[in-house]
Amino acid sequence: MKYQQELKDxxxxxxPGLDVVIAWSAGYDxxxxxxxxxxxxxxxxxxxxxxxxxxxxxxxxxxxxGKKVGIVVKGCDSRSVIExxxxxxxxxxxxxxxxFPCTGVVDQTxxxxxxxxxxxxxxxQIASQTVVIGAGGEEHKLRLSKVLADKCFSCQYxxxxxxxxxxxxxxxxxxxxxxxxxxxxxxNMPLPERFAFWQKEMDRCIRCYACRNACxxxxxxxxxxxxxxxxxWLSQEDSVRDKWMFQxxxxxxxxxxxxxxxxxxxxxxxDIPLLLLKKKMNKExxxxxxxxxxxxxxxxxxxxxxxxxxxxxxxxxx
Amino acid sequence: xxxxQFIKSADVKPWLAELAKEHRVFAPSYDGEALLFRPFxxxxxxxxxRAATMxxxxxxxxxxxxxxxxxxxxxxxxxxxxxxxAKANLPEGSTVVFGSRPCDARGFTMFDRVYxxxxxxxxxxxxxxxxxxxITLACRTxxxxxxxxxxxxxxxxxxxxxxxxxxxxxxYLLESVSEQGEKLLNSKLLADGSSRRxxxxxxxxxxxxxxxxxxxxxxxxxxxxxxxxxxxxxxEVSAKxxxxxxxxxxxxxxxCFNITDETTGMKGKRLRSWDNCxxxxxxxxxxxxxxxxxxxxxxxxxxxxxFSYYPTIHGGVISCCGCGRCIKSCPxxxxxxxxxxxxxxxVPAAVEE
Numbered sequence: 001m002k003y004q005q006e007l008k009d010x011x012x013x014x015x016p017g018l019d020v021v022i023a024w025s026a027g028y029d030x031x032x033x034x035x036x037x038x039x040x041x042x043x044x045x046x047x048x049x050x051x052x053x054x055x056x057x058x059x060x061x062x063x064x065x066g067k068k069v070g071i072v073v074k075g076c077d078s079r080s081v082i083e084x085x086x087x088x089x090x091x092x093x094x095x096x097x098x099x100f101p102c103t104g105v106v107d108q109t110x111x112x113x114x115x116x117x118x119x120x121x122x123x124x125q126i127a128s129q130t131v132v133i134g135a136g137g138e139e140h141k142l143r144l145s146k147v148l149a150d151k152c153f154s155c156q157y158x159x160x161x162x163x164x165x166x167x168x169x170x171x172x173x174x175x176x177x178x179x180x181x182x183x184x185x186x187x188n189m190p191l192p193e194r195f196a197f198w199q200k201e202m203d204r205c206i207r208c209y210a211c212r213n214a215c216x217x218x219x220x221x222x223x224x225x226x227x228x229x230x231x232x233w234l235s236q237e238d239s240v241r242d243k244w245m246f247q248x249x250x251x252x253x254x255x256x257x258x259x260x261x262x263x264x265x266x267x268x269x270x271d272i273p274l275l276l277l278k279k280k281m282n283k284e285x286x287x288x289x290x291x292x293x294x295x296x297x298x299x300x301x302x303x304x305x306x307x308x309x310x311x312x313x314x315x316x317x318x
Numbered sequence: 319x320x321x322x323q324f325i326k327s328a329d330v331k332p333w334l335a336e337l338a339k340e341h342r343v344f345a346p347s348y349d350g351e352a353l354l355f356r357p358f359x360x361x362x363x364x365x366x367x368r369a370a371t372m373x374x375x376x377x378x379x380x381x382x383x384x385x386x387x388x389x390x391x392x393x394x395x396x397x398x399x400x401x402x403x404a405k406a407n408l409p410e411g412s413t414v415v416f417g418s419r420p421c422d423a424r425g426f427t428m429f430d431r432v433y434x435x436x437x438x439x440x441x442x443x444x445x446x447x448x449x450x451x452x453i454t455l456a457c458r459t460x461x462x463x464x465x466x467x468x469x470x471x472x473x474x475x476x477x478x479x480x481x482x483x484x485x486x487x488x489x490y491l492l493e494s495v496s497e498q499g500e501k502l503l504n505s506k507l508l509a510d511g512s513s514r515r516x517x518x519x520x521x522x523x524x525x526x527x528x529x530x531x532x533x534x535x536x537x538x539x540x541x542x543x544x545x546x547x548x549x550x551x552x553x554e555v556s557a558k559x560x561x562x563x564x565x566x567x568x569x570x571x572x573x574c575f576n577i578t579d580e581t582t583g584m585k586g587k588r589l590r591s592w593d594n595c596x597x598x599x600x601x602x603x604x605x606x607x608x609x610x611x612x613x614x615x616x617x618x619x620x621x622x623x624x625f626s627y628y629p630t631i632h633g634g635v636i637s638c639c640g641c642g643r644c645i646k647s648c649p650x651x652x653x654x655x656x657x658x659x660x661x662x663x664x665v666p667a668a669v670e671e
Contacts, residue, residue, distance in 0.1 A: 020557075028462060028645050028651060028653050029462035029463075032651055034558065034651030035557075035651070037554070037557040037558065059560065060558075109351050113351065117459065119460055120460055120462055120530075121462055136459065201350060204350065204354060206563075206568075206592075207381070207567075208563035208564040208566070209562050209563060209597075210560065210562040210564040213560040213561055213562035214560055214562070214649045214650075222598035222599070227597065227599050229578070235578075235580045236578045236580070236589050236591040237382050237580065237591075238380065238381040238382035238591070263649070266649065267560070267564070267649030269352075269371065269372075269567075269647040270350070270352045270371070270372075271371075272350070
């Protein structure tokens with residue numbers, strides 16, 4: 001990544017005033033990065049940013065409240081930081097934000113699908129729009145656009161919307177249209193089919209709650225309805241009904257707060273297309289309140305405010 | 319002497335269809351983008367060239383199982399007396415799992431030491447364990463996350479299996495491991511495989527040679543205990559942990575559960591469902607006190623249990639089969655190998671005089 005050195009220098013300067021800076025470093029194989037907590041000068045060298053910087057590090061911020069935390073954000077991640085600020089879940093003065101122009105991150109599921117089974121991955125090189133992966137003794141060439149996350153195609157905010165230090169030149173949103181609009185296709189399905197779709201998808205849920213824990217806006221943490229026995233919202237049965245109920249409540253609680261970072265879907269070990277549900281909810285919010293979560297730190301999320309009369313909800317005409 | 323048979327690749331499905339007449343048969347097939355052990359369906363493609371997303375854990379240890387049905391009834395003569403009728407719901411029938419990996423099958427041997435103790439066997443587990451047979455597939459490819467060789471196993475390890483299937487050129491060499499497994503090898507679709515033995519052995523040697531470098535974990539139990547009270551160590555290694563249950567639920571050797579009663583009116587059922595030590599509620603006590611209040615405490619337990627406490631009470635056996643699913647499926651990319659090695663290499667800072 002072009003601006004990596006600049007970012008490292010910027011962090012090096014700020015580190016003495018901070019408890020920790022959260023970034024990414026190389027993961028367990030050349031196709032994965034991992035969140036990297038920088039506490040000491042020597043940790044900075046391992047920082048890496050690029051198409052594998054998939055994790056939304058804002059998820060860690062509420063848990064580090066009270067500490068001086070630096071965080072490296074992609075454009076989409078910065079929206080989660082803004083939403084957390086809007087909801088007073090973190091303090092602005094405690095957070096130092098490092099931004100960089102993001103040109104997209106990969107979707108590991110797409111890579112896995114494109115490669116098939118390869119066994120051991122030996123290397124990965126990304127040059128402009130081509131990804132070359134050495135795996136199973138062969139070289140696999142993939143077009144970057146084939147393996148980019150869907151959210152990157154419709155990304156309107158490639159640069160951090162809020163930052164204290166921004167490295168590199170800001171870029172304009174890409175006008176890529178590949179990737180398709182899965183929401184539109186979903187909405188065109190008749191209602192019984194939509195229900196059948198979710199019943200099938202939720203069937204393989206193992207209730208690990210990676211979706212919930214990876215979500216930067218899921219802040220109930222240890223007090224989640226999913227495990228609460230009093231009140232007793234959900235049973236511990238392995239039933240689609242209970243699993244689906246959780247996802248619905250989760251989606252409702254994120255209506256108008258979700259920034260579509262897609263961490264729920266990325267974290268799911270069963271690859272359940274959870275982001276689709278969130279997108280649908282956000283679309284409704286946008287139509288009702290002309291509101292998009294996490295773009296303006298000063299704005300009040302619509303479901304945290306009250307108006308005698310909503311413009312697009314005609315209560316009296318019901 | 320083990321029975322050795324050979325099956326052509328094309329005959330695998332017909333063979334499974336035969337077995338399905340007598341047993342519930344599970345084989346790996348795709349559900350969405352997840353490769354899962356699902357009830358055998360001749361219409362579905364069976365995928366055998368890669369490890370499944372999820373081990374076949376549910377076949378013996380369901381995600382949630384009903385242990386008991388119960389009904390309360392009041393004595394009409396004395397309404398303060400309540401009678402409880404309870405009916406146990408013991409599992410029945412037999413199951414064959416086809417295409418498990420050596421690590422998957424070996425995982426259940428970690429369960430056995432806990433659930434099948436002479437003194438107090440778990441009757442639900444016992445009923446399924448006894449009647450579930452594993453036709454395990456030796457691995458032909460190794461992934462970056464594989465480390466079965468660190469924990470005293472290998473890609474052709476038959477431990478915990480009933481039949482070991484070794485992929486050879488045009489099919490599979492089937493070797494019985496248990497008596498029950500031998501009985502599975504009587505089909506007309508199978509031919510004597512003795513002549514293919516040398517080929518299979520060579521394949522096993524080859525694959526064993528290609529596996530990731532091993533590490534000596536002999537010191538893991540004591541070294542992990544040595545850092546038990548070092549919360550700074552655990553806070554550092556758990557910083558990126560999200561405290562979800564993906565690692566635990568995908569683990570072939572994690573066996574913890576929760577018991578809950580789901581009651582409606584005067585009727586109810588007692589469930590046993592998966593639980594995981596990454597969850598905040600796992601050790602939550604009735605008083606509200608939680609001895610493992612942070613994710614650092616919880617991850618310490620997961621690593622400590624597998625690589626220290628379990629081996630200490632079970633003759634040195636590490637309760638990890640090296641399948642690497644916890645690494646591959648961790649949303650934060652935590653690598654358990656890294657934590658264990660870090661504990662082994664940890665040198666406490668010298669105390670200044």
